[in-house]
Amino acid sequence: MSTFTFNPENEEKFTALLTRYPEKSSLMLPSLWMIQYQEGWISPESMRFLAEKLACSPMDVYAVASFYSMFNLKPVGKYHIQLCKTLSCMLRGSQQMQAHIQNKLGIKPGETTKDGKFTFSLVECLGSCGTAPCMSYNDDYVENLTIEKLDELIDGAQS
Amino acid sequence: MIVKIVSKNFDIPNSHRLDVAREHGRYKSLNSLFSRKPDDITVAVEKSGLRGKGGGGALTGEKWRLIPNPCDKPTYLIINADESEPGTFKDRQIIEFDPHLLIEGIICSSYAINAHHAYIYIRGEYVFWAKRLQEAIDEAYAAGILGESVLDSQYPLHVTLHRGAGAYICGEKTALLESLEGKRGHPRLKPKGKEPEWFFGNPAVVNNVETIASVPFIVNEGYEAYRAYGTEKSPGTMLFGISGHVEKPGVYELPYGVKMVDVIEHVCGGVLGGKKLKAIIPGGSSCQIFRADEITDITLDYESVKEHGSALGTGGMIVMDESVSIPQAMKNLFEFYHHESCGQCTPCREGTGWVDQILRKIIAGNGTHDDLKTILDACDMLNGKTICVFAPSVAFIAQSYLEKFREEFEALLD
Numbered sequence: 350m351s352t353f354t355f356n357p358e359n360e361e362k363f364t365a366l367l368t369r370y371p372e373k374s375s376l377m378l379p380s381l382w383m384i385q386y387q388e389g390w391i392s393p394e395s396m397r398f399l400a401e402k403l404a405c406s407p408m409d410v411y412a413v414a415s416f417y418s419m420f421n422l423k424p425v426g427k428y429h430i431q432l433c434k435t436l437s438c439m440l441r442g443s444q445q446m447q448a449h450i451q452n453k454l455g456i457k458p459g460e461t462t463k464d465g466k467f468t469f470s471l472v473e474c475l476g477s478c479g480t481a482p483c484m485s486y487n488d489d490y491v492e493n494l495t496i497e498k499l500d501e502l503i504d505g506a507q508s
Numbered sequence: 509m510i511v512k513i514v515s516k517n518f519d520i521p522n523s524h525r526l527d528v529a530r531e532h533g534r535y536k537s538l539n540s541l542f543s544r545k546p547d548d549i550t551v552a553v554e555k556s557g558l559r560g561k562g563g564g565g566a567l568t569g570e571k572w573r574l575i576p577n578p579c580d581k582p583t584y585l586i587i588n589a590d591e592s593e594p595g596t597f598k599d600r601q602i603i604e605f606d607p608h609l610l611i612e613g614i615i616c617s618s619y620a621i622n623a624h625h626a627y628i629y630i631r632g633e634y635v636f637w638a639k640r641l642q643e644a645i646d647e648a649y650a651a652g653i654l655g656e657s658v659l660d661s662q663y664p665l666h667v668t669l670h671r672g673a674g675a676y677i678c679g680e681k682t683a684l685l686e687s688l689e690g691k692r693g694h695p696r697l698k699p700k701g702k703e704p705e706w707f708f709g710n711p712a713v714v715n716n717v718e719t720i721a722s723v724p725f726i727v728n729e730g731y732e733a734y735r736a737y738g739t740e741k742s743p744g745t746m747l748f749g750i751s752g753h754v755e756k757p758g759v760y761e762l763p764y765g766v767k768m769v770d771v772i773e774h775v776c777g778g779v780l781g782g783k784k785l786k787a788i789i790p791g792g793s794s795c796q797i798f799r800a801d802e803i804t805d806i807t808l809d810y811e812s813v814k815e816h817g818s819a820l821g822t823g824g825m826i827v828m829d830e831s832v833s834i835p836q837a838m839k840n841l842f843e844f845y846h847h848e849s850c851g852q853c854t855p856c857r858e859g860t861g862w863v864d865q866i867l868r869k870i871i872a873g874n875g876t877h878d879d880l881k882t883i884l885d886a887c888d889m890l891n892g893k894t895i896c897v898f899a900p901s902v903a904f905i906a907q908s909y910l911e912k913f914r915e916e917f918e919a920l921l922d
Contacts, residue, residue, distance in 0.1 A: 369625075369666070369668045370668070371582070371707070371708045371710065372689070372708050374689055374690035374691075375670075375688060375689055375690050376690065377690030377691070378670065378671065378672070378673055378687065378690065379670070379671070381673065382632075382671060382673070403690070412692060413690065413691060413692055416675065416692040416693065416850075417632070417672070417673035417674050417675050417693075418673070418674035418675065418847075419632045419633070419673040419674035420673055420674075434840070434843075435594045435793075435840065435841075435844050436594050436595070436752075436789075436793060436826055436837060436840050436841060436844075437594065437595055437751040437752050437826055439837075439840050440751075440752045440753060440826070440828060440832065440837075441751075441752070472633075472674075473594075473676065473843075473844050473847055473848060474592060474593075474594040474595075474676070474793075474844065475633050476591050476592060476596065476597045476600060476631065476633065476634065477597055478594065478595050478596070478597050478749065478751035478752075478757070478824065478826070479597050479749055479750070479751050479757040479758045479759060480597075480757070481751060481752075481757075485633060485635075488635040488636075489635070489636065490633075490636065
């Protein structure tokens with residue numbers, strides 16, 4: 350038995366989603382999202398829980414969870430900065446943004462600050478090429494990113 | 509130059525809300541839709557010459573005809589909103605500013621192929637856009653536009669929004685279907701002949717957001733009205749996204765057949781800071797690159813861009829000025845492709861990383877002439893030996909960068 354369970358709201362959502370797909374295996378991604386929003390990451394316990402729900406093996410869940418880059422298989426900071434590094438953003442200055450974030454937070458891509466507040470990741474194309482450079486800050490996009498916007502966000506979160 | 513068919517309501521305040529959308533003509537096609545035969549809709553789309561706007565440019569009507577008729581299994585319409593091709597950011601404009609146009613298109617298209625459930629697969633990063641679309645879907649359900657009887661027509665139609673979770677390859681339609689079924693996004697082997705797509709063994713059509721958003725105009729105004737724009741073989745309009753070094757990057761709806769140089773000069777305000785143009789990627793990063801001196805005669809339609817050795821793809825153009833190092837740009841893209849290879853086929857999984865490593869070595873000043881040859885050998889391994897077109901595209905783009913900007917690579921070798 351797994352120690353993880355959905356909260357009542359997610360349990361209700363899961364039940365409602367069962368009627369929306371021909372087979373329940375389709376609930377894999379929606380369920381992983383629910384777990385991540387509930388816990389902040391996808392723990393081995395939560396994968397065991399989901400495996401029971403979907404009548405598959407925990408390894409099947411892990412195989413899927415580990416394929417998609419947005420699923421956090423370890424805990425991340427309270428604020429997750431994901432800077433787009435792909436071509437259009439590079440052409441419009443993403444490397445300067447990266448240097449600024451690294452200096453300001455004292456961490457490299459893939460790392461979390463010691464106080465657990467910020468995680469910094471470099472990601473591939475966010476589909477915001479016309480308003481480059483772009484990053485996502487938890488669930489929100491910050492487009493036409495500048496040093497000033499970065500300072501405002503990071504300083505605001507730190508105060 | 510700009511034409512507004514799909515983007516007609518984009519500038520109207522609150523255009524995403526149902527009341528405003530209806531005031532401005534959305535769902536008008538439903539007044540007559542259900543009194544017409546489903547086949548009428550397919551015929552109109554066939555005659556319009558509507559082509560898929562997600563990159564492939566396949567004829568939409570032909571895709572719809574692949575659904576068996578009659579069919580003893582449920583049929584599904586699946587909307588590809590996994591917009592992930594670098595340089596492409598057009599579908600999000602439709603979702604942000606006119607989500608009801610997409611839903612209207614889904615209703616018309618589902619009726620044509622007799623689907624009673626449509627899924628919209630949206631990339632995971634588009635959280636804002638997923639929320640906006642879900643709100644529009646909820647509004648449509650509440651108004652009786654979706655549900656067990658669409659506007660009292662007795663035609664049931666449900667729409668479910670499904671979020672991806674960060675995987676470029678899920679924009680490939682069979683990988684998308686695998687993902688929608690709850691698996692890793694691994695593309696499927698292609699069938700020998702023409703077949704529909706399959707969702708849990710049921711026939712399905714996968715269409716891009718912009719393609720489906722073009723359908724209501726054809727249903728309302730007729731195929732001739734659509735064909736009044738564009739060229740004979742590429743009729744209609746496309747949302748072109750221009751990014752990189754231009755004064756006014758953004759998404760512009762243009763008829764097919766306009767000149768590429770005019771778009772850069774007149775629509776986008778020219779190269780940023782008045783610098784010299786060096787290179788253009790015409791249709792998303794998976795299309796071969798053009799040198800500035802090659803684009804004079806290119807018009808933005810599938811045929812012209814192909815004739816000049818690349819592809820119109822998603823219409824996402826990336827413009828590079830004279831300051832750009834092409835080997836750096838190529839390395840940037842190979843990091844992308846290496847990261848995004850789904851890993852199913854060895855040549856792709858290993859080859860993309862291999863080329864990335866060689867480029868790193870060349871850029872660091874440690875390259876040799878043999879390295880350029882090795883990259884071309886790797887391209888040979890990438891092309892034609894994998895399940896999907898990811899690897900061949902990567903091979904073609906690598907060849908085009910090396911061929912067209914060879915002197916820049918060689919300058920790093922000495």
